[in-house]
Amino acid sequence: MKKYLIVKRFPWPWLKGKTEQGETSPLLPKTGSSKHEDEELEHVTAGLQPETNDEENLRTTQLFYRYSLMDHFLKYLFIICNLVFTVMGLVVLGLGMWGLISKESFAQEKISSIGTDPMLIVMSLGFVLTMLCLSGCVGALRENCFLLKLFSFAVLTLIAVQVLLGILAYSMQGQIGGYLRSGMLAAMVRYQDDLDLRFITDEIQTNLQCCGADNYRDWEVNIYYNCSAPGVLACGVPATCCVDPLENGTVWNSQCGVGALMLDEFSAQSVIFLGGCLGGISRWIELHQTQIGIVSIVVVGVQILTLFVSTRLLESIQWHKAYT
Numbered sequence: 001m002k003k004y005l006i007v008k009r010f011p012w013p014w015l016k017g018k019t020e021q022g023e024t025s026p027l028l029p030k031t032g033s034s035k036h037e038d039e040e041l042e043h044v045t046a047g048l049q050p051e052t053n054d055e056e057n058l059r060t061t062q063l064f065y066r067y068s069l070m071d072h073f074l075k076y077l078f079i080i081c082n083l084v085f086t087v088m089g090l091v092v093l094g095l096g097m098w099g100l101i102s103k104e105s106f107a108q109e110k111i112s113s114i115g116t117d118p119m120l121i122v123m124s125l126g127f128v129l130t131m132l133c134l135s136g137c138v139g140a141l142r143e144n145c146f147l148l149k150l151f152s153f154a155v156l157t158l159i160a161v162q163v164l165l166g167i168l169a170y171s172m173q174g175q176i177g178g179y180l181r182s183g184m185l186a187a188m189v190r191y192q193d194d195l196d197l198r199f200i201t202d203e204i205q206t207n208l209q210c211c212g213a214d215n216y217r218d219w220e221v222n223i224y225y226n227c228s229a230p231g232v233l234a235c236g237v238p239a240t241c242c243v244d245p246l247e248n249g250t251v252w253n254s255q256c257g258v259g260a261l262m263l264d265e266f267s268a269q270s271v272i273f274l275g276g277c278l279g280g281i282s283r284w285i286e287l288h289q290t291q292i293g294i295v296s297i298v299v300v301g302v303q304i305l306t307l308f309v310s311t312r313l314l315e316s317i318q319w320h321k322a323y324t
Helices: 002-009 031-064 069-102 111-116 118-141 145-171 173-189 195-208 216-221 277-287 289-322
Strands: none
Touching (some): 069 118, 069 289, 118 145, 145 289, 173 195, 173 216, 277 289
16 A cells, blocks of 8 residues: 555656646546645645554564663562661661660650760661661652662762761861860760760770770879779779689779779789770771771672662663553
């Protein structure tokens, strides 16, 4: 039919009649009827051609934008990973809530200091991790573009913040020691009143074999260990400052640091660690800076890979919804 239409419309010489004015030929159609027929043929051709192209384009598009095996693999891997991290976030959130409730941090007399409670940081971290991973998991499972965009934006923001913090830490190396000293002194002041700060301080002093921030006499900032205190802990240090806190090698002696602040350095060195923890932290960082750098690169790399996967899924879902 198409070839016939093309042949019909081509101006072949023998289809043109050379007649005089008013002369007609029974073998040739009249001028009016020829024009009318050509218009009808053009209308039919114009109506058939776009319809055929649309059907072919639609079939091609549906075949091209169908989910591939890689899309399905990335989707379900993305869902499983985010589901695992969602559970981890819920666990961290639960631990933070349990810590605040067990210490009665929401009591009226303690509510003013809740902003500096380490458990509040743990709870906030668990909440952010849960909401972030849950949005990615549900977004991929339900093919929700809004949730996937929210997840991608949050991960991109997190990467930018981490890179910025790394740059600031590198450029402010001289001031970081001062911030650490202030933070450790604040933890030592509240050592007896906050179980979390006590646990953190004890772990640092035990693992690094140190005492205080700069030296063992920093414990005078604590009202219980100060020499002017009336209690039995006066002029003492915590048991984690002791060189050998175990009595007879088996029993923990919590009173091994009592009276250590009254001793001179020569006498005290056989009982407690004299060096401060800030020097121990600096030495530990210098010894493990390669491992710290590798871990940091791996963490940021995983986040960048997650961002690329979520972007790939988002693009596939958008094209699939648009052409199916």
